[in-house]
Amino acid sequence: MTSLNTHSDPIILEMRSITKEFPGVKALSEVNLRVKAGEIHAICGENGAGKSTLMKVLSGVYPYGSYDGDIVYQAEVQQFKDIRASEHAGIVIIHQELALIPELSIMENIFLGNEPTKRGVIDWAEARIRSTELLARVGLREDPETPIKEIGVGKQQLVEIAKALNKSVKLLILDEPTAALNESDSQHLLDLMLGLKGRGITSIIISHKLNEIEQIADSITIIRDGKSIETLDVKADGVDEDRIIKGMVGRTLESRFPDHEPKIGEVFFEVKNWNVGHPQVQDRMVCKNSNFFVRRGEIVGFAGLMGAGRTELARSVFGRSYGRFLSGQIHMDGKDVELKSVKQAIDAGLGYVTEDRKSLGLNLLDDIKATTVSANLKKVSKHNVIDANKVFTVAEQYRKSLRTKAPSVEEGVAKLSGGNQQKVVLAKWMFTDPELLILDEPTRGIDVGAKYEIYGIIQQLANQGKGIIVISSELPELLGLSDRIYTIFEGAITGVLNKDEASQETLMKLMTSARKTA
């Protein structure tokens, strides 16, 4: 290990020209990050910009040797081979999805993998004393023996931090810590971070909520398309939300979308006063009085941050496949319809392409042809007996027209690349001949070439007079594709913009703040 000179302004962490490549894709390219000791450093960027990858490199998830560049931490070049190694050095990462075990108590979770022992037996008395101390430090007033599942997400987040403190953390990384929290829990967490800063703990925070970043961060590094764009000093540079947004979205739009002349018709699908409750948490709402409509031939975008309730809205409309339906109406072609099950929704002419292809969209054991017909077996069967020839013909047709790259339609979908998998999923829904097709993150994890093709398919469907809803975290994608864009924030629709009035800045504003008027 190399020893380095320390400057007057102590740098706790420096990541130098980090480059991380996956086969065929450069996720990070020459990224630099300098974090001063004792500061709160925010990392901002759009989804997919490379923030998480960078943090995975830092915490040893991608071990030393799988990336290029140096990590200098506490004046030494580090070669973390796994998460344990980085934790040993005092770097603790808290993920958005919490890594707590719901059935175990707060105390057991805090000491999981790090149990205090006396002659090989767990010393619960000691654990209890220490966890009470730790809970006091994070400001959580709960009995350490309370099971995790009985406390809310906000408190669980605090337990995660207590767990980190127990590992004598020096650099705490929080990935979207407030995404799932309500206002007061978020505020408490932000105050706690400032408190930790007072005790000399350095934090890196990744967040989409720019107002929070503005409030607590000392410096901000902006990442865009896998490159570090700039590092801002919040106090000195007079940074505000607009300044951050400008850095985040400042990319030039190349021609990433096929040319398309929209042919927009009548309103045919309308959702009114839509209210849906969280499936498990009794009082939490995932859709709050939402109203929207779709015209024939129109591509409607839904913009919102992760966790804003876009998917929840779409799935609750799609045959109430998510959440507890509370109230609301759906009009289709002027008639009231009740879509109580996915089957009814499909029969009524809805289709939903999920954002989570692998766990919700595909049966990875199936082949292309079985997947293609799986949502409309009726059409390929007679008296409930499936016509294998028809299945083959249909699948082959879609494989050709969507240009799915596979040796044959008998290839297993698990073997396909993300872009081709998505084409198979699109084929599956096109085969149901839907009037309204909802596409949830249709290009997530798909490379640029395949994206272009998928945009083309979407536009083609719209030209056939179908209504299309596109949910996406990538604003350029929504701007390039949609004729009209709704914005969602915390379960409520906060605005709607026509194509010509929408820009990344206007959208981002509506996506990150509650409705100001009415």
Place this chain on the structure above:
Amino acid sequence: MNALKKLFGGNTRQFGMIFALVALIIFFQIATDGRTLTPGNVINLFNGNSYILILAIGMVLVIIAGHIDLSVGSVAAFVGVCVALFIRDWGIPWYLGILMGLGLGVLIGAWQGFWTAYVGIPAFIVTLSGMLIFRGANQYVGKSNTIPVPADFQKIGSGYLPEIGPNIGYNNLTLLLGLLGVAFVVFSEIRSRRNAKALGAEVPEAWVSIVKLILICGAILYATYLFATGRPGTSFPIPGLILAALVIIYGFISSKTVIGRHIYAVGGNRHAAELSGVQSKKVNFLVMMNMSVLAGLAGMIFVGRSTASGPFDGVGWELDAIAAVFIGGAAVTGGVGTVIGSIVGGLVMAVLNNGLQLLGVGADLTQIIKGLVLLIAVAFDVYNKSQGKKSIIGLMFKNFGRSSELKADETTSTKEVISRGI
């Protein structure tokens, strides 16, 4: 090796099991000095295992859907004793007894299906409870006695195809059945070739089809010969006939019908199936119900074969059926498995049992060997999966296999990172 692969199609795992079955039969035929492939022994083997194989048919569907059924032995015993009592005490004819037995199976299945599918209790628990309930019920209604059944009813468990037509030294109906089998196999091969050609899909070379047909038809004809030349009065057994019919029906349902696809879809990825409009609760209900109906049928066949119902009928059957299904290539996680594979798996166990018996190996060692066979077969499956679904043949030529690596445009989710990191 490539030729072999062509011969048996893409499904190399099934091929592996058939290969193992043939190897076992040849081994025992040699080791027992020809006592394995005698008409008497083969008929015996079929009669003594048909009820397990029938259970395996239902069980494979349950396992494909991602569940398990531990109650089949008890359900079989309960249905058996009830039918024996109906016939003895109410004096109803044998066919009505069978119908009532099947009806009882429907009721029991609806009970188990209700708890599994609509209440959402894991099938393991529901059927563990069913195992206790119906075992107790069998002994309660039968007062732990053996209850005999009339000779007519015994036929379904121990009857044979009758002698019809001119006496040519063979059983005519058995011969007819064998010829029908051959005709069916030849016809379907021709049809599948014609279809493939019409669709522009890959048509296997002619010699592949011909060799395949010769092997399969040879096996069928040899079996026909064995069944048709047994000692006078024996021929193709009735339970074997029932089994064959069920294999054809369920093989068809599982691979060619909408409900069959739905079973695989629910087992493969329940959420994806639901989001494609599959009513997974209904599927689960039907699968559990069907299992109990087949268990009832198996129970009746067993009662017919042993001429009476008893308090300990069907003990341990669930394990034999489950073992057959897993040896036959089903995955513990659901979504994978075939009816024919499970039958082959069941036959592997049956041949092993029978051959070891003929060799005079004790019950103790037989159990050890069967246990090891089950473990090795499933270990093989698990190992295959961890290697990125390599086939058996792929394993033999390991160096040529593809390694599983992250595809270009896949990114890992935070969840994956968490599970990897800790």
